[in-house]
Amino acid sequence: MADLNPIDFYNLDALFSTEEKAVREQVREFVRQEAAPIIRDHFRAGTFPQELIEPIGEMGLLGANLQGYGCPGLNNVAYGLILQELEWCDSALRSFSSVQGSLVMYPIWAFGSEEQKNKYLPKLAKAELIGCFGLTEPDFGSNPAGMATRAQRTANGYVLNGRKMWITNGTMAEVAVVWAKLDDNIRGFVVEKGAKGFSAKAMHGKLSLRASDTAELLLDDCHVPEDAILPKSDGLKSPLSCLTQARYGIAWGALGAAISCYEEALRYAQGRIQFGKPIAAFQLTQEKFAGMVTEITKMQLLCLQLGRMKDQGKAHPAQVSLAKRNNCHHALEIARTGREILGANGIIDDYVCMRHAANLESVKTYEGTHEIHTLILGQAVTGISAFE
Ligand code: TGC
Ligand code: FAD
Numbered sequence: 001m002a003d004l005n006p007i008d009f010y011n012l013d014a015l016f017s018t019e020e021k022a023v024r025e026q027v028r029e030f031v032r033q034e035a036a037p038i039i040r041d042h043f044r045a046g047t048f049p050q051e052l053i054e055p056i057g058e059m060g061l062l063g064a065n066l067q068g069y070g071c072p073g074l075n076n077v078a079y080g081l082i083l084q085e086l087e088w089c090d091s092a093l094r095s096f097s098s099v100q101g102s103l104v105m106y107p108i109w110a111f112g113s114e115e116q117k118n119k120y121l122p123k124l125a126k127a128e129l130i131g132c133f134g135l136t137e138p139d140f141g142s143n144p145a146g147m148a149t150r151a152q153r154t155a156n157g158y159v160l161n162g163r164k165m166w167i168t169n170g171t172m173a174e175v176a177v178v179w180a181k182l183d184d185n186i187r188g189f190v191v192e193k194g195a196k197g198f199s200a201k202a203m204h205g206k207l208s209l210r211a212s213d214t215a216e217l218l219l220d221d222c223h224v225p226e227d228a229i230l231p232k233s234d235g236l237k238s239p240l241s242c243l244t245q246a247r248y249g250i251a252w253g254a255l256g257a258a259i260s261c262y263e264e265a266l267r268y269a270q271g272r273i274q275f276g277k278p279i280a281a282f283q284l285t286q287e288k289f290a291g292m293v294t295e296i297t298k299m300q301l302l303c304l305q306l307g308r309m310k311d312q313g314k315a316h317p318a319q320v321s322l323a324k325r326n327n328c329h330h331a332l333e334i335a336r337t338g339r340e341i342l343g344a345n346g347i348i349d350d351y352v353c354m355r356h357a358a359n360l361e362s363v364k365t366y367e368g369t370h371e372i373h374t375l376i377l378g379q380a381v382t383g384i385s386a387f388e
C-alpha cells in the first residue's frame with residue numbers, strides 16, 4: 001500500500017482540478033520564496049511587508065473570485081487555495097488580501113454603480129489602489145446594527161461623522177468602504193484618502209497580527225460627493241454579505257496556518273532526541289499528531305465542499321459560519337499544540353507556531369467571534385435567535 005501523505009491524509013489533491021492545483025503551486029512558490037524569509041522581521045517590527053503588495057497584485061491574487069472589471073474570475077476553490085497559501089506564511093498576508101478582495105472589491109462589485117466599478121475595481125485588483133473596510137466602532141463590535149456613524153445629505157453630497165476601530169489596511173488605504181446610517185438605514189460609502197475631515201490613525205501595542213496594518217478611522221464632518229454612496233447598498237445585510245465572503249476566505253486561511261504549524265511540529269518531533277529517541281516516538285506526542293491530522297483533514301473537507309457549494313451559488317451564510325468557527329478554533333488549538341511539541345524553542349520566533357497562535361487569536365475574534373458564530377449556528381439549527 002502506498003505511503004500516506006501526512007499533509008493530505010485523505011488525498012484531496014485528487015479532487016482539485018489541474019487549474020486549482022496550478023494556482024496553489026504558483027502562490028506556494030511565491031510565498032515560500034518571497035514572503036516567508038521576510039515575515040519574521042516584519043512581525044518583530046510591527047510593519048506590513050509592503051514589498052509584497054506589487055507582486056500580489058501582479059499575480060492576480062486580489063478579488064480573484066470576482067468576474068469582470070479586471071478581476072481574474074477564478075472559482076471559489078482556487079480562491080480559497082490562494083488564501084490558504086498566504087496564511088501558511090502569516091495571517092497578515094491573508095488579512096490584507098481578504099480585506100481588499102472580499103470587503104472592498106466585493107461591495108463595490110455587488111453594490112456599486114458601473115462608474116464606481118470601472119473606476120476602482122481594475123486598480124484594486126492590481127493593487128494600484130489599497131482599500132479598507134470600516135464597520136466596527138469603539139462601542140459596536142459584535143453588534144454593528146447599533147452603529148453610531150451617521151451620514152447626512154448636503155447640497156452636493158453627504159457629510160459623515162463617526163469613528164471606526166480596528167480597521168485592517170487602514171493607514172495604507174487610498175479608499176475606505178465605510179458603513180454609516182443615512183435616515184436610519186445602513187449604507188456604504190467609498191471615502192477617498194484626502195477627503196476633507198477623514199483621517200486614519202495607526203493602532204499600536206498589538207501582540208497579534210503584528211505584521212498587519214490596523215487603524216482607527218476618524219470621520220469628522222467628512223464631506224464626500226454624491227457619487228460616493230454605493231447605490232445598491234441597503235441595510236445591515238449589505239455589510240453582512242461582505243462578511244460572508246471574507247469569512248469563507250478565513251476558513252481556508254486558518255487551515256493554511258494550521259498546516260504550517262503541523263508541518264513544523266512534525267519536522268521538529270522527528271529530529272529532536274530526548275531519552276535516546278525522537279520525541280515523535282513517544283505515545284503522548286503521537287496522540288498530539290493524531291489529533292492534528294484529524295482536525296486538519298476535517299478542515300480540508302469542510303473547505304472543499306463549502307467552496308464547491310459556493311461555486312454553485314448554494315453556500316448558506318450559516319454554512320460559512322460553521323467553517324469559519326470550526327477552522328479558527330482548531331487552527332488555534334493546533335498552533336498551541338505545535339508550540340508545546342517544540343518545547344522551549346517554541347517560544348522563539350525562529351519557529352512559526354507561536355506567531356501563528358498569536359495571530360489566530362485575532363482571526364478567531366474578527367469577522368464574528370467564536371461566540372457570535374455559535375449563536376448563528378444555534379439559530380440556524382433551532383430556528384430561535386439567542387442574540388438578545
Ligand atoms: P439580522 O437581523 O440577523 O440580519 C440583518 C439582515 O442581514 C441578513 N444577514 C446576512 N446576509 C448575508 N450574510 C450574512 N452573514 C448575514 N447575516 C444576516 C439577514 O437575513 C437580515 O436580512 P433582512 O433582509 O431580513 O434585512 O442582524 P442582527 O443585527 O441580529 O445581527 C446578526 C449578527 C450578530 C450575526 C451580525 O451582526 C454579525 O455577524 N455580527 C458580527 C460582526 C462582525 O463579524 N464584524 C466583522 C467586522 S469586519 C472584520 O472583522 C474584518 S477583519 C478582516 C481581516 O483582517 O481579515
Ligand atoms: P465585543 O463585541 O465587545 O465582544 C466581546 C466579547 O463578548 C467577545 O468574546 C464576544 O464573543 C462576546 N459577546 C458579544 N456579544 C455576545 C452575545 N450576544 N452572546 C455571547 N457573547 C457575546 N473590523 C472592521 O470593521 N474592519 C476591519 O478591517 C477589522 N479588522 C480587524 C483586525 C483585527 C486585528 C482585529 C482584532 C479586529 C478587526 N476588526 C475589524 C474588528 C472585529 O470585527 C471585532 O473585533 C469583532 O467583531 C468583535 O467585536 P469587539 O472586539 O468589539 O468585541
